[in-house]
Amino acid sequence: MRKSSIIVAGALIGLMSVALVKFGNPANMGLCIACFLRDTAGALGLHRAEVVQYIRPEVIGIVIGAMGSAMYFKEFSARGGSSPLTRFVLAVAVMIGALVFLGCPLRMILRLAAGDLNALIGLAGFACGIGMGIVFLNKGFSLKRNYKQNTLEGSLLPVVMMGLLGLLVIAPAFVFFSAEGPGSLHAPLLISLGAGVIAGVAAQRTRLCTMGGIRDAILFKDFYLLMGVGAILVTAFIGNLATGTFALGFESQPIAHTDGLWNFLGLFLTGWGSVLLGGCPLRQLILSGEGNSDSAVTVFGLIVGAAISHNFGLASSAKGVTANGQMAVILLLVVVAVISVMNLPMVTEKAKELKEAM
Amino acid sequence: MAETYFVATFHTHAGALKFERKLKALNEACKLLPVPRTISSSCGVCARFTYSDFRSLAFEDLDSVYLVVSHEYQRVWENEVC
Numbered sequence: 509m510r511k512s513s514i515i516v517a518g519a520l521i522g523l524m525s526v527a528l529v530k531f532g533n534p535a536n537m538g539l540c541i542a543c544f545l546r547d548t549a550g551a552l553g554l555h556r557a558e559v560v561q562y563i564r565p566e567v568i569g570i571v572i573g574a575m576g577s578a579m580y581f582k583e584f585s586a587r588g589g590s591s592p593l594t595r596f597v598l599a600v601a602v603m604i605g606a607l608v609f610l611g612c613p614l615r616m617i618l619r620l621a622a623g624d625l626n627a628l629i630g631l632a633g634f635a636c637g638i639g640m641g642i643v644f645l646n647k648g649f650s651l652k653r654n655y656k657q658n659t660l661e662g663s664l665l666p667v668v669m670m671g672l673l674g675l676l677v678i679a680p681a682f683v684f685f686s687a688e689g690p691g692s693l694h695a696p697l698l699i700s701l702g703a704g705v706i707a708g709v710a711a712q713r714t715r716l717c718t719m720g721g722i723r724d725a726i727l728f729k730d731f732y733l734l735m736g737v738g739a740i741l742v743t744a745f746i747g748n749l750a751t752g753t754f755a756l757g758f759e760s761q762p763i764a765h766t767d768g769l770w771n772f773l774g775l776f777l778t779g780w781g782s783v784l785l786g787g788c789p790l791r792q793l794i795l796s797g798e799g800n801s802d803s804a805v806t807v808f809g810l811i812v813g814a815a816i817s818h819n820f821g822l823a824s825s826a827k828g829v830t831a832n833g834q835m836a837v838i839l840l841l842v843v844v845a846v847i848s849v850m851n852l853p854m855v856t857e858k859a860k861e862l863k864e865a866m
Numbered sequence: 867m868a869e870t871y872f873v874a875t876f877h878t879h880a881g882a883l884k885f886e887r888k889l890k891a892l893n894e895a896c897k898l899l900p901v902p903r904t905i906s907s908s909c910g911v912c913a914r915f916t917y918s919d920f921r922s923l924a925f926e927d928l929d930s931v932y933l934v935v936s937h938e939y940q941r942v943w944e945n946e947v948c
Contacts, residue, residue: 590878645879653877653927656948715903724900727911732900786879786910853880 511735517710518739524703525618525740526747528566531695535753535762536622538744539566539707540615541789542606545807546814546823547691548672551684554811555818559689563676565697567793568669569704574712574797575666576705581713586662588801591651594847595802598781599809600816601840602789605777607814607823608833609633610764612789613718613782616775617737619764621744623756626764626771633772634779638722641783641848645727648853649784654802662799665807673701690763708797717791719782763826770829773837780844784851872920873932873939874913875906881927882911888923889915905932905939 525538537543543560550561578584606612609630611619616634619627641649675683676697686692694700710716714736721734748754758766765771782788785806787795792810795803817823822833849855876882882898889896894917901912917923920931921943931943 646883648880648883650878650880650927653881720900728899730900 511732514714514716514732514736515739517714517716518736519743520710521614521707521716522618522621522740522743522745523747524707526744526751526753528695528700528703529753530751531699532693533695533700534690534693536619536624537611537615537690537763538618539703540611540618541567541570541793542603542612542810542814543615543690545603545789545810546607546817547686549811549814550686550691550818551675553682553684554815556684557818557823558684558691559686560691560818561684561686562691562694563672563683564694565673565676565700566704566707568673568676569701569706570708570711570790570793571666571669571797573705573708574794575663575708575799577709577712578798583712584662584799586657586659586799586801587654588657588661588805590654590802591851592802592805594651594851595785595806596809596812598785598844598847599792599806600813601844602778602781602785603810603813604817604822604833604836604840605774605781606789607817608774608829608837609771609778610824613775613778614740614788614790617718617741618744619761621741622748622761623754624761624764625756625758626761626766626768629768629771630775633775634719635722636772637776637779637781638719638783639726640776641780642723642726644848644852645783649848649851650853650856651784651851654800657801659799661801662804664801665796665804708794711790711794712797715791716794717787719779719788720791722779723783765824765826765828767824767829770824770834770837773841774824777837777840777844780841780848784844784848870933870935871914871916872918872942873902873905873934874915874920875901875929875932876910876912877927877929879911881925881929882913884925885913885923885928889913889917892917902939905930905941 528538544564547562551563716736721737724730792803792806822836896915932939
């Protein structure tokens with residue numbers, strides 16, 4: 509794949525993100541996997557934060573686009589069975605970290621492109637978290653390999669996404685839709701869905717991954733994926749300048765807080781967890797569209813993590829970080845550390861030897 | 867003369883490290899890289915090497931081995947446990 513492809517993919521996603529805000533999405537939230545899964549969780553009643561409830565068509569489009577692309581290019585393959593429950597727990601941690609920061613790594617880039625300097629601290633935390641994950645990768649961390657599964661197993665998440673699209677169109681009374689707040693702000697359905705499909709195809713073809721970009725740069729001095737991330741940043745920056753939505757500074761940024769320590773630690777947790785999972789939240793959506801049921805489990809973990817965040821008062825708001833959110837990040841850093849250590853060969857092989865000796 | 871080498875893909879990152887250790891124990895050169903987009907859509911890591919008796923090093927986490935000639939990838943080995 510030529511380098512120009514990933515730059516084009518990143519540029520498309522950057523421009524669409526700015527355009528989606530113009531069409532009605534919340535500020536600096538043209539595309540945010542964490543926010544959109546959180547809104548979807550709210551729409552299904554998994555949490556009752558009334559201002560963040562809407563089935564986001566972008567997420568549906570990304571999965572369907574990735575699936576269509578993978579099938580067209582004969583890359584769809586149902587696979588899974590690589591420590592699914594551990595992945596679920598890691599995904600919960602990744603989501604809670606993202607909602608303490610107020611955005612997934614993709615929104616972190618979009619916030620930065622709009623001049624939100626809090627995102628720069630988030631980026632530092634994300635990169636350090638990735639570095640921490642790499643330390644364990646280099647020591648042999650492994651969630652063990654996956655195996656071929658039947659096609660239905662790999663198709664279930666896209667089917668669920670089609671079901672969500674049906675619920676969005678029919679809008680039955682049991683689905684919650686925000687009347688105010690970020691959840692009430694959205695681009696028209698077909699525009700959101702179309703943008704999601706384009707993003708899904710582009711990311712599937714190029715393997716675009718916000719975590720992978722930094723990981724490969726640190727591990728291999730390979731900048732292919734990072735160029736895609738850079739293209740998102742540059743085009744969204746230009747788009748924000750052109751549309752007058754660029755405002756440099758820490759204060760009064762849309763759907764953001766200024767608590768540097770927790771911006772750092774929130775995305776540190778997200779970065780560390782993403783390395784162990786093998787991809788950022790966007791990449792998990794793409795992989796689940798390609799038939800990876802481990803990534804599908806991860807997506808459900810992200811959704812449950814969002815529900816926990818709002819039910820237990822962990823998610824931050826423009827007012828700042830909550831005490832519960834701070835405790836959750838510390839607790840989950842310990843959980844991720846335990847998962848990191850317990851999946852090192854020095855631990856797993858020792859346990860295997862002991863079992864064989866008994 | 868066209869450059870010829872092998873590229874191995876793995877089911878896990880740890881598998882790539884193990885393969886690298888096995889080659890280095892034989893004093894064979896091995897470089898870990900991101901998997902080229904042309905042979906896999908995974909987000910993983912691959913090993914580039916020239917050791918032709920790679921079959922003797924096969925283990926569960928080794929996925930496939932490709933022979934690369936003039937940037938063309940030809941799969942020459944695939945793990946039976948898929």
